[in-house]
Amino acid sequence: MTQIKSSTQPSVIIIGTGFGGIGMAIQLKNAGFVNVILLEKAARVGGTWRDNTYPGAACDVQSHFYSYSFEPKHDWSRKFGLQHELLGYMEHCVEKYGLGNQIRFNCEVAEAVFDDAGNHWTLRLTNGETLAAQIVITATGQLNQPAWPNIEGMNDFEGAFFHSARWDHDYDLKNKRVAVIGTGASAIQFVPKIVDKVDSLALFQRSAAWVVPKPDRPFKRWEQSLFKAIPAWDRLYRYLIYWKNESRGLAFTGFSSLLKVLSLQAKNEARKHVTDPEKLTHIIPDYQIGCKRILISNDWYPAINRPNLDLITDPITKIDTTGVQTQSGKHYPVDAIVFGTGFRASEFLSPIRVTGCGGITLNQAWQDGATAFKGITVSNFPNLFMLYGPNTNLAHNSILYMLESQFQYVLGCLRVLQKHPGAAMDVRKDSLERYSSVIQEELEGSVWSSGCSSWYLDANGKNTLNWPGFTFSYRRATRHVDTADYQFLYPAG
Numbered sequence: 001m002t003q004i005k006s007s008t009q010p011s012v013i014i015i016g017t018g019f020g021g022i023g024m025a026i027q028l029k030n031a032g033f034v035n036v037i038l039l040e041k042a043a044r045v046g047g048t049w050r051d052n053t054y055p056g057a058a059c060d061v062q063s064h065f066y067s068y069s070f071e072p073k074h075d076w077s078r079k080f081g082l083q084h085e086l087l088g089y090m091e092h093c094v095e096k097y098g099l100g101n102q103i104r105f106n107c108e109v110a111e112a113v114f115d116d117a118g119n120h121w122t123l124r125l126t127n128g129e130t131l132a133a134q135i136v137i138t139a140t141g142q143l144n145q146p147a148w149p150n151i152e153g154m155n156d157f158e159g160a161f162f163h164s165a166r167w168d169h170d171y172d173l174k175n176k177r178v179a180v181i182g183t184g185a186s187a188i189q190f191v192p193k194i195v196d197k198v199d200s201l202a203l204f205q206r207s208a209a210w211v212v213p214k215p216d217r218p219f220k221r222w223e224q225s226l227f228k229a230i231p232a233w234d235r236l237y238r239y240l241i242y243w244k245n246e247s248r249g250l251a252f253t254g255f256s257s258l259l260k261v262l263s264l265q266a267k268n269e270a271r272k273h274v275t276d277p278e279k280l281t282h283i284i285p286d287y288q289i290g291c292k293r294i295l296i297s298n299d300w301y302p303a304i305n306r307p308n309l310d311l312i313t314d315p316i317t318k319i320d321t322t323g324v325q326t327q328s329g330k331h332y333p334v335d336a337i338v339f340g341t342g343f344r345a346s347e348f349l350s351p352i353r354v355t356g357c358g359g360i361t362l363n364q365a366w367q368d369g370a371t372a373f374k375g376i377t378v379s380n381f382p383n384l385f386m387l388y389g390p391n392t393n394l395a396h397n398s399i400l401y402m403l404e405s406q407f408q409y410v411l412g413c414l415r416v417l418q419k420h421p422g423a424a425m426d427v428r429k430d431s432l433e434r435y436s437s438v439i440q441e442e443l444e445g446s447v448w449s450s451g452c453s454s455w456y457l458d459a460n461g462k463n464t465l466n467w468p469g470f471t472f473s474y475r476r477a478t479r480h481v482d483t484a485d486y487q488f489l490y491p492a493g
Contacts, residue, residue: 017090018048040105079216120132147342181341201308246472443466
């Protein structure tokens with residue numbers, strides 16, 4: 001077993017090298033913590049922006065605010081970053097801050113077990129290797145495990161089929177009959193990019209999405225030069241984006257009537273671009289706007305209106321060797337099936353098996369739904385810190401702002417641990433329960449509890465994903481570590 005040792009610093013393992021893992025490693029390095037390694041299951045950094053390479057993949061948060069506050073990028077090509085730019089930005093950060101020698105690629109974690117006697121974590125990798133460290137920080141994200149639907153006969157299909165998060169670039173869709181299952185955030189982006197290439201596109205929709213225009217455009221050269229020449233302008237631009245986005249938090253948390261303006265905008269866009277009355281009937285949702293993720297696109301409705309796109313709302317019953325069959329008995333023969341069915345977002349840390357004090361597993365601790373103190377720590381799992389954990393997802397602003405709040409909180413915990421050599425911090429059960437109760441109470445009055453079924457809810461119908469307030473209130477809550485919320489465990493003997 002390999003153990004990271006230091007007499008002056010706690011040893012740290014970070015799992016994942018997306019925005020969370022890379023940003024946390026940079027902050028640790030800047031704070032003087034050098035006894036750190038990052039484990040990455042793939043051969044390259046990037047997380048969701050490495051995995052999602054489907055046509056049209058882009059961010060729905062403005063580029064200048066979907067980047068670290070401490071590492072501005074002045075030459076974004078567009079107002080909303082493209083997948084390859086975001087991936088390149090992360091690779092730039094790894095190189096600039098010298099993280100390369102701290103990252104171990106092709107190291108997927110299968111299991112993490114807390115050693116009560118030694119007060120450290122032991123990690124077993126899928127290749128059989130074991131590692132040990134005092135502190136584990138998980139940065140696996142919420143959108144890393146593709147959700148495959150459970151449809152009878154899927155494996156019988158003799159054509160090509162793949163998930164949008166594992167796009168098969170070797171398969172040429174040109175002039176093919178293609179089925180797309182799902183109309184979520186990924187499909188909104190890739191369907192318009194492939195509809196003109198394919199012979200026909202059968203789009204299977206379970207429920208429509210609210211789609212509003214995307215205020216996107218390329219940056220002009222002089223704008224990029226201005227951002228670089230006048231850093232204060234770059235900072236002000238970012239500041240203005242923050243408050244514009246943050247103002248939308250009112251609509252999601254307590255004043256959902258404000259979202260009616262967006263619903264009217266979405267309906268007008270649909271009516272302007274979709275001339276087929278049958279399609280128009282099915283493309284406008286029947287649930288309250290905001291209950292599911294609001295999507296942004298300028299080419300979704302024109303794509304829906306294409307004559308070679310067939311919008312199908314008849315439920316799928318099975319897939320056979322040649323195509324897709326629906327409840328009415330109609331069969332759609334296709335050459336390829338693309339699943340745009342999202343991610344297992346509420347299965348935090350999956351598929352890693354995590355075992356804490358006394359042999360309790362995280363699955364047992366979360367049998368009534370995932371919960372964590374400030375979205376970061378869980379009782380009976382000492383010195384385990386989660387980034388982008390339960391109830392820290394956003395519907396109105398940039399997750400990077402939340403991550404940076406978490407970076408500072410975790411740093412605060414590590415500084416506390418430096419004052420208690422050999423100790424492990426375990427959040428008190430009463431602190432966690434009190435915190436979780438408040439979060440769920442606040443969520444009850446939000447638009448996400450208005451009755452629709454969404455990926456924000458787990459199998460029990462509990463919202464374990466979203467933060468029910470403003471991001472500045474979360475930053476305030478994570479600014480300082482109150483040691484009264486924790487108990488300190490010491491090694492046996």
